[in-house]
Amino acid sequence: MNPFDKAFNPAQFEARVEARWREGDLFRARPDTPGSAFSMVIPPPNITGRLHMGHALNNTLQDILARWHRMHGSDVLWLPGTDHAGIATQMVVERELIREGSGREALGREEFVRRVWKWKEEYGGAIASQLRRLGASCDWSRERFTLDPGLSRAVREVFVRLYEEGLIYRDKFIVNWCPGCRTAVSDLEVLPQETRGQLTTIAYPFAEGGGSIHVATTRPETMLGDTGVAVHPEDPRYRALIGRRVVLPLVGREIPIVADPFVDPQFGTGAVKVTPAHDPNDFAAAQRTGLPAIVVMDGQARMNDAVPAPYRGLDRFAARERVLADLGAAGAIVAVREHFHNVGRCQRCQTVIEPLLSTQWFVRVKPLAAPAQQAVADGRVRFTPAHWVNSYNEWMENIHDWCISRQLWWGHQIPAWHCGNCAHITVARDTPAACGGCGGTALRQDPDVLDTWFSSALWPFSTLGWPESTPELRRYYPTTILVTAFDILFFWVARMIMMGLKFMGDVPFRQVYIHGIVRDAQGQKMSKTRGNVIDPLEVIERHGTDALRFTMAAMATPGSDLPLAEERLAGYRAFANKIWNATRFVVMNLDESAANSPPPGLPPHAELTLPDRWILSRLQGLTRSVGASIEACRFDEAANALYQFLWHEYCDWYLEMAKPFLVAAAQPAETARTRAVMVEVLDAVLRLMHPFMPFLTEELWSRIPHAGDLLAVAPLPVPDPSLDDPVAEADMAIVMEIVGRVRNIRAELNIDPGRRLPLLYDTREERPARTLAATAAILTSLARLDRLEAGGRLDREGPAARAVAVGVDLAVPLAGVLDLEAERRRLQREVDRLTTERDGHARKLANPDFLERARPEAVEKTRHAHAEVAERLERLGRTVASIS
């Protein structure tokens, strides 16, 4: 074992501890063992991913749950894995090819896909090893990848079944087309962005002459694909024009004026140009009114051959300029004004999305959404925090069909085959030998792949072996809980619920814990462009994994984001250091041989001193509250309770009180008893703390007397009601108050901290008297006294600083040193404070309504508090009088 360094240095043990866990094979789920199971699937990070703060937060919280339940005795499955991330991964590899002077087209599909697999083998594992570094206690033997054979089989099975039920269909429809990625994307992958643009009003002349109708547009280039003009059927300005024809400028095509209620008479001119192939509203209107659709752009958003020659081949934005110039020259522009509107951009590449009519595959989601909504409504899936149910319901109610085909090469190729002879499409689990329509054998598989989220939606059961009924599937589905951030509530969570219900007949998880996202100290989203990214791996190097994890846990307040500041990390690193040194202190005060022997166990209760009984009682409270907090996913509460207990109760008070019993001059029996209690409590708190700070606690636990091999699989402490001791807690409150009073005197009267002081006390009450007598050695040590004397008149020794504690008058004789003026000010402040407090209580008690209507306990409590403060104030008043 390494020497016990004075300072905590995580780099020294983290890797070693991780290796011990790995060698111990501790995190493997055991589906065949009896007892309760706890299961969770990881939100699979992209194979292109590198650990960021979002992962750190998400996986820290999951790991806390996994470790907690493992130590609680459950059979824990935390299933890890990665997502093939269609577009993202394809882009990474394409960029690589471009750097090599090649490209995806040059390689061809088969070779390209081989290349991406190669990339995956090389780099796709990085994120998993970074998760290990974070301490993630996943069952790595069950790691999955969304393109694994097993998961691919599940994908095909789901696709075929949905197709056979008519819930997947292929149709020509307006979709969100990304000209940058050259694929369709779903509604969720389009991010609206407020943009300053122009609203141009154009005159379309009537075919038979005699004027024109004015239409307004923000995308003038699309007019080349107009097939009509729409007005509201009730609009009196235009009613007479319905059915007349206009000539499309620059194109010369005659198009009709039609009526459709989608037109808002209040907006623009109240007349709308209709471009069915490039606008969803126009498409819908065209379907209702029978207008044809003309696609005017290619996959890269360049004008195609359907437009007049001058515009062909122009990029859509160049075409826009050209159209505007030509319309201007032709005198067709009526007005141009600045206009702010939302422009949809691609989530991946930020290219402006072009609505485009094309043939795609869709999932009819409404029939899946209804049961999914029901499952949440009746509590089969519980959302934490619950308010997310609102967003979930709203989305489910307004859900549109899901475009699942992507014009990519990396992903699950759609299991549909087109026939060379007939129009039939054969959808099958395995490559069919012949067309299901005509029996022809000239089959070509649909080139498109599925949206990555399609396979993610199956993750909770595809990873457990579905469609086989495996032991894993039977035991771990539905999973206990899903931990995720709100930004993928619709992308992922909602779809998993739909698919789980559809194919497993049950929800995929019983609870969803939705956490916030990590931001910078100013609350800004972290992004490379802002340059405010805090890299978790760098934090781990600077402060250690445990400080990072504890920060994540302590900041994980439900329903809010986490503004992460460097000081916060440093603060929890200091906490780790505190734990390190507390353990160091304990170990230094044990027999040298003790570390490798089992803990001595608690001495008989009758031998325990007040501090022993106090800290043990506090520990029971801590054990209960941490357990309750974890159950409620209040990681912040649990972390704060541990922090408070370890630092401000165990270190600040218990270990300080233990010191007099650990010196060579102490009674051997007292030393042994103190050692036993301080080890017992430290052992318990290291166990409770382990899920939060696994590396540090594992390392320290191995250095104190412990039973068992590894803390990661040691049992959690169980609250022991026989150690609850409210009397000890109340008595310790007296001791703590008296020590505080003396320290206050010392600090406020500027007395040398090193100087030992005499303390006289006077009490007529039995309990404080007994407590003080029993804790004389402790008081002497903590308050740095040289004399502690009971009874008698406190003023007999001349000038003294005074204080009153609960039931006790105190005097610190300070002949020759006391600054009387300072002392008077100090006491006056205390008198003022108590007076305010007493008057507050008195006011309430003088109110008959309060006495009559408030709960009797509340009245009693106020009476008690009033009496107490009044009594104390009276004693203080006498004390002040006696010195002046």
Place this chain on the structure above:
RNA sequence: AGGCGCGUAGCUCAGGGGGAGAGCGCUACCUUGACACGGUAGAAGUCAGCGGUUCAAAUCCGCUCGCGCCUACCA
């Protein structure tokens, strides 16, 4: 436009009908044999504003202001 959330100490945030709290920061003092990544003491708040309910409101309700986010539409 609709929905959700938030406004509490200088900063970041807990709390949520009867005592205004934590961490960091700040001030003063202290290298006391675990820890200066430490110790002790202290200063610091109109709990956004207005109104209501209540014996009692930071807490519940309504409105206003400010901030953030989500969803939809925007020719």
